[in-house]
Amino acid sequence: MQLTMIEENKNTGPIDVVILWVDGNDEKHKEKIRPYIKDSEKLKTKKFRTRYDQVNEIKFTIDSIIKYASYVRNIYIVTDNQTPSFLKNRNTEDKYTKVSIVDHSVIFAEHGEYLPTFNCRPIESLLYKIPNLAEHFIYFNDDFFLINKTKPTDFFKDGLPILRGKWLKFDKDIFYKKFKKAKFGHKTIQQNAAKLLGFKKYYNFKHTPHPLRKSTFENYFEANKEVLINNIKHKFRVKTQFTPQGLANHIEIKNKSCFFKKDLQLIYFRSYKKNLLWYKYKLNNKGKNKLFLGLQSLDLCPPNILKYILQWMEKRMS
Numbered sequence: 001m002q003l004t005m006i007e008e009n010k011n012t013g014p015i016d017v018v019i020l021w022v023d024g025n026d027e028k029h030k031e032k033i034r035p036y037i038k039d040s041e042k043l044k045t046k047k048f049r050t051r052y053d054q055v056n057e058i059k060f061t062i063d064s065i066i067k068y069a070s071y072v073r074n075i076y077i078v079t080d081n082q083t084p085s086f087l088k089n090r091n092t093e094d095k096y097t098k099v100s101i102v103d104h105s106v107i108f109a110e111h112g113e114y115l116p117t118f119n120c121r122p123i124e125s126l127l128y129k130i131p132n133l134a135e136h137f138i139y140f141n142d143d144f145f146l147i148n149k150t151k152p153t154d155f156f157k158d159g160l161p162i163l164r165g166k167w168l169k170f171d172k173d174i175f176y177k178k179f180k181k182a183k184f185g186h187k188t189i190q191q192n193a194a195k196l197l198g199f200k201k202y203y204n205f206k207h208t209p210h211p212l213r214k215s216t217f218e219n220y221f222e223a224n225k226e227v228l229i230n231n232i233k234h235k236f237r238v239k240t241q242f243t244p245q246g247l248a249n250h251i252e253i254k255n256k257s258c259f260f261k262k263d264l265q266l267i268y269f270r271s272y273k274k275n276l277l278w279y280k281y282k283l284n285n286k287g288k289n290k291l292f293l294g295l296q297s298l299d300l301c302p303p304n305i306l307k308y309i310l311q312w313m314e315k316r317m318s
Helices: 005-009 027-036 040-044 057-068 120-125 175-179 186-196 214-223 225-232 244-254 276-284 303-317
Strands: 015-020 075-079 099-103 136-140 144-146 160-168 202-205 210-213 259-261 266-269 292-295
Touching: 015 057, 015 120, 057 075, 057 144, 057 303, 120 225, 120 244, 160 210, 160 244, 186 202, 186 244, 202 244, 210 214, 210 244, 214 225, 214 244, 266 276, 276 303
Parallel strands: 015 075, 015 136, 075 099, 160 259, 266 292
Antiparallel strands: 136 210, 144 292, 160 202
Protein backbone atom coordinates (compact mmCIF):
# COMPACT_ATOMS: atom_id res chain seq x y z
CA MET A 1 0.00 0.00 0.00
CA GLN A 2 1.31 3.43 -0.92
CA LEU A 3 1.91 5.67 2.09
CA THR A 4 0.53 9.17 2.19
CA MET A 5 2.88 12.10 2.75
CA ILE A 6 1.64 12.47 6.34
CA GLU A 7 2.21 8.77 7.09
CA GLU A 8 5.69 8.82 5.59
CA ASN A 9 6.61 11.87 7.63
CA LYS A 10 4.97 11.08 10.98
CA ASN A 11 8.17 9.79 12.60
CA THR A 12 10.19 12.77 11.41
CA GLY A 13 7.97 15.83 11.73
CA PRO A 14 8.38 18.92 9.57
CA ILE A 15 11.34 19.08 7.21
CA ASP A 16 13.02 22.34 6.18
CA VAL A 17 15.61 23.03 3.50
CA VAL A 18 18.63 25.30 3.93
CA ILE A 19 20.69 26.65 1.02
CA LEU A 20 23.87 28.74 1.10
CA TRP A 21 24.10 31.35 -1.66
CA VAL A 22 26.29 34.24 -2.69
CA ASP A 23 26.30 36.44 -5.76
CA GLY A 24 29.99 36.94 -6.32
CA ASN A 25 29.27 39.18 -9.31
CA ASP A 26 27.73 41.78 -7.01
CA GLU A 27 29.98 44.84 -6.83
CA LYS A 28 29.15 45.35 -3.15
CA HIS A 29 30.33 41.82 -2.40
CA LYS A 30 33.56 42.45 -4.33
CA GLU A 31 34.14 45.62 -2.35
CA LYS A 32 33.49 43.79 0.91
CA ILE A 33 35.99 41.03 0.15
CA ARG A 34 38.76 43.22 -1.30
CA PRO A 35 40.23 44.53 2.01
CA TYR A 36 40.87 40.95 3.16
CA ILE A 37 42.80 39.88 0.06
CA LYS A 38 46.52 40.72 0.05
CA ASP A 39 46.96 39.93 -3.63
CA SER A 40 44.25 41.80 -5.55
CA GLU A 41 45.05 39.81 -8.71
CA LYS A 42 43.83 36.68 -6.92
CA LEU A 43 40.33 38.10 -7.09
CA LYS A 44 40.38 37.70 -10.86
CA THR A 45 41.53 34.07 -11.04
CA LYS A 46 39.06 31.36 -12.07
CA LYS A 47 40.03 29.14 -9.13
CA PHE A 48 39.11 31.90 -6.68
CA ARG A 49 36.10 33.32 -8.52
CA THR A 50 34.32 29.99 -9.01
CA ARG A 51 33.59 29.76 -5.27
CA TYR A 52 31.54 32.93 -5.48
CA ASP A 53 30.35 33.39 -9.07
CA GLN A 54 27.00 32.01 -10.20
CA VAL A 55 24.73 31.71 -13.23
CA ASN A 56 21.46 31.92 -11.29
CA GLU A 57 21.53 28.19 -10.44
CA ILE A 58 19.76 28.98 -7.18
CA LYS A 59 16.47 29.43 -9.03
CA PHE A 60 16.67 25.89 -10.40
CA THR A 61 17.60 24.55 -6.97
CA ILE A 62 14.52 26.09 -5.42
CA ASP A 63 12.24 25.23 -8.33
CA SER A 64 13.38 21.61 -8.09
CA ILE A 65 12.57 21.47 -4.36
CA ILE A 66 9.14 22.99 -4.87
CA LYS A 67 8.35 20.53 -7.67
CA TYR A 68 9.94 17.33 -6.38
CA ALA A 69 9.79 17.78 -2.58
CA SER A 70 6.41 19.38 -1.92
CA TYR A 71 6.48 18.12 1.69
CA VAL A 72 9.23 20.61 2.59
CA ARG A 73 7.87 23.19 5.05
CA ASN A 74 10.31 26.10 4.69
CA ILE A 75 13.19 26.89 2.35
CA TYR A 76 15.83 29.16 3.91
CA ILE A 77 18.46 30.90 1.78
CA VAL A 78 21.41 31.95 3.94
CA THR A 79 23.28 34.87 2.43
CA ASP A 80 25.13 38.12 3.13
CA ASN A 81 22.76 41.03 2.57
CA GLN A 82 21.76 39.76 -0.88
CA THR A 83 18.60 38.46 -2.55
CA PRO A 84 18.46 36.35 -5.72
CA SER A 85 16.96 38.45 -8.52
CA PHE A 86 14.01 36.12 -9.15
CA LEU A 87 12.87 36.52 -5.53
CA LYS A 88 12.68 40.30 -5.64
CA ASN A 89 9.25 41.91 -5.96
CA ARG A 90 7.45 38.78 -4.77
CA ASN A 91 3.75 38.73 -4.04
CA THR A 92 1.62 36.46 -1.88
CA GLU A 93 0.36 34.49 -4.88
CA ASP A 94 3.63 33.34 -6.41
CA LYS A 95 5.10 29.90 -5.84
CA TYR A 96 7.96 31.10 -3.63
CA THR A 97 5.91 31.88 -0.52
CA LYS A 98 7.76 29.26 1.54
CA VAL A 99 11.17 30.78 0.69
CA SER A 100 12.86 33.09 3.23
CA ILE A 101 16.17 34.96 3.26
CA VAL A 102 18.33 34.57 6.38
CA ASP A 103 21.21 37.01 6.68
CA HIS A 104 24.61 36.02 8.03
CA SER A 105 24.12 38.54 10.84
CA VAL A 106 21.20 36.47 12.17
CA ILE A 107 23.05 33.19 12.61
CA PHE A 108 26.25 34.98 13.71
CA ALA A 109 24.33 37.07 16.27
CA GLU A 110 26.49 35.71 19.12
CA HIS A 111 29.67 35.73 17.03
CA GLY A 112 29.49 38.99 15.11
CA GLU A 113 33.22 39.58 15.49
CA TYR A 114 33.83 36.93 12.82
CA LEU A 115 31.82 38.75 10.14
CA PRO A 116 32.12 39.29 7.30
CA THR A 117 33.08 35.78 6.28
CA PHE A 118 33.80 34.47 2.79
CA ASN A 119 34.15 30.87 3.91
CA CYS A 120 31.28 28.37 3.76
CA ARG A 121 32.57 26.32 6.74
CA PRO A 122 31.73 28.92 9.42
CA ILE A 123 28.32 29.53 7.84
CA GLU A 124 27.56 25.81 7.67
CA SER A 125 28.65 25.47 11.30
CA LEU A 126 25.94 27.93 12.39
CA LEU A 127 23.02 26.85 10.24
CA TYR A 128 21.39 25.37 13.34
CA LYS A 129 21.00 28.96 14.61
CA ILE A 130 18.37 29.79 11.97
CA PRO A 131 15.27 30.94 13.89
CA ASN A 132 12.42 28.41 13.85
CA LEU A 133 14.49 25.87 11.90
CA ALA A 134 12.95 22.39 12.03
CA GLU A 135 14.75 19.64 13.91
CA HIS A 136 15.05 17.79 10.61
CA PHE A 137 16.47 19.79 7.73
CA ILE A 138 18.15 19.11 4.40
CA TYR A 139 21.20 21.15 3.47
CA PHE A 140 21.65 22.00 -0.20
CA ASN A 141 24.45 23.80 -1.97
CA ASP A 142 23.19 25.98 -4.78
CA ASP A 143 24.62 23.49 -7.26
CA PHE A 144 22.41 20.63 -6.00
CA PHE A 145 19.13 19.88 -7.77
CA LEU A 146 16.30 17.39 -7.48
CA ILE A 147 15.36 15.85 -10.82
CA ASN A 148 12.64 13.37 -9.84
CA LYS A 149 9.97 13.13 -7.16
CA THR A 150 11.33 12.48 -3.68
CA LYS A 151 9.76 11.37 -0.40
CA PRO A 152 10.67 12.28 3.20
CA THR A 153 11.97 8.72 3.56
CA ASP A 154 14.63 9.45 0.93
CA PHE A 155 16.28 11.61 3.59
CA PHE A 156 15.07 10.44 7.00
CA LYS A 157 13.94 7.05 8.28
CA ASP A 158 12.26 6.79 11.68
CA GLY A 159 13.44 10.33 12.34
CA LEU A 160 17.11 9.49 11.62
CA PRO A 161 19.20 10.78 8.70
CA ILE A 162 20.05 8.58 5.71
CA LEU A 163 23.72 8.90 4.75
CA ARG A 164 24.94 8.36 1.20
CA GLY A 165 28.63 7.63 0.75
CA LYS A 166 31.31 5.06 1.55
CA TRP A 167 34.07 4.33 4.03
CA LEU A 168 37.60 5.35 3.04
CA LYS A 169 41.03 5.26 4.65
CA PHE A 170 42.67 8.46 5.81
CA ASP A 171 45.18 9.79 3.30
CA LYS A 172 48.00 9.22 5.79
CA ASP A 173 47.18 5.50 5.76
CA ILE A 174 47.32 5.13 1.96
CA PHE A 175 50.81 4.10 0.91
CA TYR A 176 51.13 5.91 -2.44
CA LYS A 177 49.78 9.19 -1.02
CA LYS A 178 52.73 9.37 1.35
CA PHE A 179 54.91 10.25 -1.64
CA LYS A 180 52.58 12.82 -3.19
CA LYS A 181 52.15 16.45 -2.28
CA ALA A 182 49.19 16.70 0.08
CA LYS A 183 46.08 18.29 -1.38
CA PHE A 184 43.61 20.33 0.60
CA GLY A 185 40.09 19.66 -0.56
CA HIS A 186 36.68 18.14 0.10
CA LYS A 187 38.07 14.85 1.38
CA THR A 188 40.55 16.54 3.70
CA ILE A 189 37.92 18.44 5.65
CA GLN A 190 35.83 15.29 5.97
CA GLN A 191 38.85 13.48 7.38
CA ASN A 192 39.35 16.32 9.86
CA ALA A 193 35.80 15.82 11.10
CA ALA A 194 36.26 12.08 11.52
CA LYS A 195 39.58 12.51 13.36
CA LEU A 196 37.99 15.03 15.70
CA LEU A 197 35.61 12.30 16.84
CA GLY A 198 38.26 9.59 17.16
CA PHE A 199 37.56 7.58 13.99
CA LYS A 200 40.31 5.52 12.33
CA LYS A 201 38.74 5.93 8.87
CA TYR A 202 36.10 8.25 7.51
CA TYR A 203 32.68 8.10 5.87
CA ASN A 204 33.08 10.04 2.65
CA PHE A 205 29.86 11.75 1.61
CA LYS A 206 29.20 12.85 -1.95
CA HIS A 207 27.53 15.82 -3.61
CA THR A 208 23.97 14.98 -2.70
CA PRO A 209 21.61 16.92 -0.39
CA HIS A 210 22.55 16.36 3.26
CA PRO A 211 19.86 15.35 5.80
CA LEU A 212 20.79 16.83 9.18
CA ARG A 213 19.35 17.20 12.68
CA LYS A 214 19.49 20.52 14.49
CA SER A 215 19.91 18.88 17.90
CA THR A 216 23.06 17.07 16.71
CA PHE A 217 24.79 20.42 16.24
CA GLU A 218 23.27 22.00 19.36
CA ASN A 219 24.37 19.18 21.63
CA TYR A 220 27.88 18.88 20.26
CA PHE A 221 28.74 22.57 20.03
CA GLU A 222 27.25 23.31 23.45
CA ALA A 223 29.66 20.75 24.90
CA ASN A 224 32.57 21.75 22.63
CA LYS A 225 32.41 25.53 22.29
CA GLU A 226 36.08 25.90 21.47
CA VAL A 227 35.68 23.54 18.51
CA LEU A 228 32.94 25.76 17.12
CA ILE A 229 35.02 28.93 17.54
CA ASN A 230 38.02 27.36 15.82
CA ASN A 231 35.85 26.50 12.84
CA ILE A 232 34.04 29.83 12.45
CA LYS A 233 36.85 32.33 13.00
CA HIS A 234 38.50 31.99 9.58
CA LYS A 235 37.36 34.35 6.83
CA PHE A 236 38.74 32.01 4.17
CA ARG A 237 39.26 28.26 4.12
CA VAL A 238 42.18 26.80 6.07
CA LYS A 239 43.47 23.23 6.25
CA THR A 240 42.59 22.74 9.90
CA GLN A 241 38.87 23.27 9.40
CA PHE A 242 36.30 20.48 9.19
CA THR A 243 33.10 20.21 7.23
CA PRO A 244 30.11 20.52 9.60
CA GLN A 245 28.12 18.02 7.51
CA GLY A 246 30.93 15.53 7.95
CA LEU A 247 31.00 16.24 11.68
CA ALA A 248 27.25 15.65 11.98
CA ASN A 249 27.49 12.45 9.93
CA HIS A 250 30.23 11.02 12.13
CA ILE A 251 28.39 11.99 15.31
CA GLU A 252 25.32 10.12 14.01
CA ILE A 253 27.46 7.12 13.07
CA LYS A 254 29.13 7.10 16.49
CA ASN A 255 25.72 7.25 18.18
CA LYS A 256 24.25 4.66 15.81
CA SER A 257 21.53 7.15 14.97
CA CYS A 258 21.55 6.99 11.17
CA PHE A 259 21.01 4.71 8.20
CA PHE A 260 23.34 4.06 5.26
CA LYS A 261 22.42 3.98 1.59
CA LYS A 262 24.97 2.79 -0.98
CA ASP A 263 23.07 4.04 -4.02
CA LEU A 264 23.84 7.75 -4.35
CA GLN A 265 20.96 8.19 -6.83
CA LEU A 266 23.10 10.94 -8.32
CA ILE A 267 24.29 12.39 -11.63
CA TYR A 268 27.30 14.58 -11.00
CA PHE A 269 29.34 16.79 -13.34
CA ARG A 270 32.53 18.31 -11.94
CA SER A 271 34.03 19.43 -15.27
CA TYR A 272 32.69 20.21 -18.70
CA LYS A 273 35.41 19.04 -21.07
CA LYS A 274 33.48 16.32 -22.88
CA ASN A 275 31.41 16.59 -26.04
CA LEU A 276 27.90 18.02 -25.74
CA LEU A 277 26.42 14.68 -26.80
CA TRP A 278 27.87 13.06 -23.69
CA TYR A 279 25.98 15.48 -21.39
CA LYS A 280 22.79 14.97 -23.37
CA TYR A 281 23.11 11.21 -22.97
CA LYS A 282 23.80 11.45 -19.23
CA LEU A 283 20.91 13.80 -18.54
CA ASN A 284 18.29 12.16 -20.74
CA ASN A 285 19.13 8.51 -20.17
CA LYS A 286 20.96 8.14 -16.86
CA GLY A 287 18.76 10.80 -15.30
CA LYS A 288 15.53 8.85 -15.64
CA ASN A 289 15.93 6.94 -12.38
CA LYS A 290 18.12 9.32 -10.37
CA LEU A 291 16.94 11.73 -7.69
CA PHE A 292 19.80 14.21 -7.62
CA LEU A 293 21.88 16.27 -10.02
CA GLY A 294 25.12 17.99 -9.00
CA LEU A 295 26.67 20.65 -11.24
CA GLN A 296 29.94 21.87 -9.77
CA SER A 297 31.37 25.20 -10.99
CA LEU A 298 28.73 25.69 -13.66
CA ASP A 299 30.10 29.20 -14.17
CA LEU A 300 33.15 27.57 -15.85
CA CYS A 301 31.01 25.60 -18.32
CA PRO A 302 31.53 26.30 -22.06
CA PRO A 303 28.68 28.41 -23.52
CA ASN A 304 27.16 25.71 -25.74
CA ILE A 305 27.05 23.11 -22.95
CA LEU A 306 25.85 25.69 -20.41
CA LYS A 307 23.01 26.73 -22.71
CA TYR A 308 21.86 23.13 -23.11
CA ILE A 309 22.07 22.30 -19.38
CA LEU A 310 20.14 25.43 -18.39
CA GLN A 311 17.44 24.72 -20.99
CA TRP A 312 17.24 21.11 -19.80
CA MET A 313 16.79 22.22 -16.20
CA GLU A 314 14.24 24.87 -17.15
CA LYS A 315 12.12 22.18 -18.80
CA ARG A 316 12.69 19.66 -15.98
CA MET A 317 11.78 22.06 -13.18
CA SER A 318 8.80 23.74 -14.84
